[in-house]
Amino acid sequence: xxxxKPFLTTCLSPALLHLYDASNAVVVIIDVLRATSTIAxxxxxxxxxxxxxxxxxxCIELGKQINCITAGERDGKxxxxxxxxxxxxxxxxxxxxxxxxxxxxxNGTKLLHMALDKGARYIVxxxxxxxxxxxxxxxxxxxxxxxxxxxxKDKINIEDTLFAGAVINRVKNHxxxxxxxxxxxxxxxxxxxxxMYEFMKKQNASHYLRLSGYGLEKDIRYCLTPDIANxxxxxxxxxxxxx
Amino acid sequence: xxxxKPFLTTCLSPALLHLYDASNAVVVIIDVLRATSTIAxxxxxxxxxxxxxxxxxxCIELGKQINCITAGERDGKxxxxxxxxxxxxxxxxxxxxxxxxxxxxxNGTKLLHMALDKGARYIVxxxxxxxxxxxxxxxxxxxxxxxxxxxxKDKINIEDTLFAGAVINRVKNHxxxxxxxxxxxxxxxxxxxxxMYEFMKKQNASHYLRLSGYGLEKDIRYCLTPDIANxxxxxxxxxxxxx
Numbered sequence: 001x002x003x004x005k006p007f008l009t010t011c012l013s014p015a016l017l018h019l020y021d022a023s024n025a026v027v028v029i030i031d032v033l034r035a036t037s038t039i040a041x042x043x044x045x046x047x048x049x050x051x052x053x054x055x056x057x058x059c060i061e062l063g064k065q066i067n068c069i070t071a072g073e074r075d076g077k078x079x080x081x082x083x084x085x086x087x088x089x090x091x092x093x094x095x096x097x098x099x100x101x102x103x104x105x106x107n108g109t110k111l112l113h114m115a116l117d118k119g120a121r122y123i124v125x126x127x128x129x130x131x132x133x134x135x136x137x138x139x140x141x142x143x144x145x146x147x148x149x150x151x152x153k154d155k156i157n158i159e160d161t162l163f164a165g166a167v168i169n170r171v172k173n174h175x176x177x178x179x180x181x182x183x184x185x186x187x188x189x190x191x192x193x194x195x196m197y198e199f200m201k202k203q204n205a206s207h208y209l210r211l212s213g214y215g216l217e218k219d220i221r222y223c224l225t226p227d228i229a230n231x232x233x234x235x236x237x238x239x240x241x242x243x
Numbered sequence: 244x245x246x247x248k249p250f251l252t253t254c255l256s257p258a259l260l261h262l263y264d265a266s267n268a269v270v271v272i273i274d275v276l277r278a279t280s281t282i283a284x285x286x287x288x289x290x291x292x293x294x295x296x297x298x299x300x301x302c303i304e305l306g307k308q309i310n311c312i313t314a315g316e317r318d319g320k321x322x323x324x325x326x327x328x329x330x331x332x333x334x335x336x337x338x339x340x341x342x343x344x345x346x347x348x349x350n351g352t353k354l355l356h357m358a359l360d361k362g363a364r365y366i367v368x369x370x371x372x373x374x375x376x377x378x379x380x381x382x383x384x385x386x387x388x389x390x391x392x393x394x395x396k397d398k399i400n401i402e403d404t405l406f407a408g409a410v411i412n413r414v415k416n417h418x419x420x421x422x423x424x425x426x427x428x429x430x431x432x433x434x435x436x437x438x439m440y441e442f443m444k445k446q447n448a449s450h451y452l453r454l455s456g457y458g459l460e461k462d463i464r465y466c467l468t469p470d471i472a473n474x475x476x477x478x479x480x481x482x483x484x485x486x
Contacts, residue, residue, distance in 0.1 A: 012399065015258055019398055155262055156255065158423045180401045183446040184431055191430050203426040 008138075008145040008175035010164045010182040014111045015154040017146075022118035026143050028126040028134060028167070029112050029235075031150035032159040033207045034086050035105035036127040036233075037223040041088040043242040044130075044229035046097030050240040053102060054109035056082060062102045069096070072104025076214030079104065087219050088129070088229070107150035112235060115148060123235040128163060128196075128224050133232040135170045145175065147182075158188070158205040159224070162196060165189025166226075196224040251381075251388040251418035253407045253425040257354045258397040260389075265361035269386050271369040271377060271410070272355050272478075274393035275402040276450045277329050278348035279370040279476075280466040284331035286485040287373075287472035289340030293483040296345060297352035299325060305345045312339070315347025319457030322347065330462050331372070331472070350393035355478060358391060366478040371406055371439075371467055376475040378413045388418065390425070401431070401448040402467070405439060408432025409469075439467040 011017050030036060039050050053059050056072050056079045063070035063082075071084040078085045082104070091101070108125070115123050121143055126134040138145050147167055149160035165185035168177070172186070192199035197220060200208040211220055222228065233240040254260050273279060282293050296302050299315050299322045306313035306325075314327040321328045325347070334344070351368070358366050364386055369377040381388050390410060392403035408428035411420070415429070435442035440463060443451040454463055465471065476483040 012255070013259060015262070016256060016397065016399075019258070019396070153262070154259065155422075156259075156424045156427065158426060161423075161427060178447065178449060178452070179398075180404075180446075180449050181399045183401060183448065184399065184404060184427065187434050187446070188427055188430055191434060203423075203430070204421065205426065206421060206423050209421070 005174065005176040006142060006144045008168065008177050008182065009179040010147045010168070010185050012149050012156045012161060012181050013151040013154050014114060017111070017114050017118070017148065020146050022115055022120045022146055024119065024121045024143065025146050026122045026124065026138060026141055027115040027120040027146045027148050028124055029108055029115065029148050029150060030126050030160045030163050031105060031108035032127050032163050032223050033211060034088060034219055034223055035103065035108040035150070036125040037129045038086055038088045038091060039103065039125050039233050039240055040127050040130040040229040040231060042091040042096050042101050043233050043240065044231045045091055045093040047091065047101050048098055049100055050233065051100065051102045051238060052105050052109045052112060052240060054106050056104050059102050059104045066100060068100040068102045070102050076216070087216070088222055089219065107152060111148050111150045125233040125240060126163060126167065128166070128226050129229040130231055131166055131226045133230045135167055137232050138171050139174055152206065157207055158200060158203060159207060161185045162189050162192055197221050248417065248419040249385055249387045251411065251414070251420050251425065252422040253390040253411070253428050255392050255399045255404060255424050256394040256397050257357060260354070260357050260361065260391065263389050265358055265363045265389055267362065267364045267386065268389050269365045269367065269381060269384055270358040270363040270389045270391050271367055272351055272358065272391055272393060273369050273403045273406050274348060274351035275370050275406050275466050276454060277331060277462055277466055278346065278351040278393070279368040280372045281329055281331045281334060282346065282368050282476050282483055283370055283373040283472040283474060285334040285339050285344050286476050286483065287474045288334055288336040290334065290344050291341055292343055293476065294343065294345045294481060295348050295352045295355060295483060297349050299347050302345050302347045309343060311343040311345045313345050319459070330459070331465055332462065350395060354391050354393045368476040368483060369406060369410065371409065371469050372472040373474055374409055374469045376473045378410055380475050381414050382417055395449065400450055401443060401446060402450060404428045405432050405435055440464050
């Protein structure tokens with residue numbers, strides 16, 4: 001490592017973001033189950049753009065103002081007043097191409113707004129679905145990076161940590177990393193990578209239990225598959241577009 | 244797992260403690276490098292009790308009021324106005340037996356006071372030096388447990404996470420654990436346990452770098468050695484005593 005490399009740090013919960021210097025950094029918002037996986041999928045399948053909102057009420061409100069698909073869930077079901085859910089399987093090309101998706105994603109949107117407030121240079125979203133596109137973008141820039149896990153109501157989760165570890169494993173030689181959370185994330189990923197679904201299941205990961213309880217094992221498997229929707233969602237002026 | 248088992252959760256940073264219900268729980272304060280290792284060592288070697296304080300100023304103040312050993316460091320050296328440092332090697336039986344130790348430990352004391360404010364039932368301190376005594380105590384109680392990592396200025400660190408993982412690995416069958424941080428900690432521990440010193444070194448753990456930079460590799464090795472001072476420090480009325 002040389003001092004001239006940009007820094008990479010990992011923030012495992014939004015409640016820890018204040019510890020990191022996001023100003024002028026590239027911040028990757030990570031919400032593997034399922035917001036950022038679904039965002040990558042919708043944009044990969046031709047969605048015009050995605051507007052992330054942090055509440056069902058805002059989603060309903062936007063749905064009245066613009067011609068769009070409103071989506072969001074509560075307790076594993078489509079939220080009252082919205083038309084679609086959070087599953088990536090709902091956003092096939094046939095359905096979403098050319099449309100605007102307004103997606104309710106509480107944890108991810110909160111972190112995104114925090115990164116914005118802290119003066120991030122670029123904000124993108126990452127998931128296994130767009131792992132390579134995320135890494136390629138980080139390597140193409142010469143800026144500090146914060147891998148920001150959206151977590152679940154500020155509690156650290158396994159799948160977002162795993163994704164941070166996967167990114168670190170791929171890009172680490174190009175960054176200066178003096179961050180124990182990054183080392184922990186990479187160790188976890190290396191232990192899990194041969195079968196992340198089985199790892200989540202074996203570890204009783206909280207979101208594995210929650211989603212499989214709703215019969216959504218298929219969603220979990222999809223969201224752990226690398227490069228299945230390999231584009232980069234880029235946030236600017238309130239919307240996520242494909243670059 | 245049955246519902247009748249008490250819960251065990253892991254809090255990887257004091258900045259996340261508000262997410263957990265500490266009321267009536269046993270909270271284990273973990274500050275492996277080096278506060279809780281040194282506390283176990285001093286009490287194992289016959290110190291009358293240990294008063295943890297969160298600043299050098301308070302340590303100096305107490306030193307004027309009672310007959311005690313005042314200890315604390317800044318940047319790897321004994322802090323100005325104090326007599327001794329934070330190394331467990333300073334607290335041999337010859338030196339510390341029968342004495343009161345006032346120890347400056349910023350991160351650990353902060354977390355301890357937070358646990359107290361949140362209504363913890365019992366507060367104990369844990370480190371590899373007293374791993375078995377810590378686990379035995381948790382197993383002897385039928386209460387919820389929070390493994391509280393002191394971290395470093397709220398940033399998650401590898402060694403405190405490793406210790407949480409070691410405890411979980413030993414006691415998990417007796418608790419209900421639905422906590423991704425606990426699973427991450429145990430995975431890290433299982434990966435590191437055969438040679439934790441080499442693991443810390445290989446991972447460029449932030450405290451490995453900091454302490455080895457001060458020539459304190461010997462302290463790190465000591466603090467990663469299980470059961471080298473196998474007693475249980477118990478906090479009550481502002482002091483830590485051996486039970």
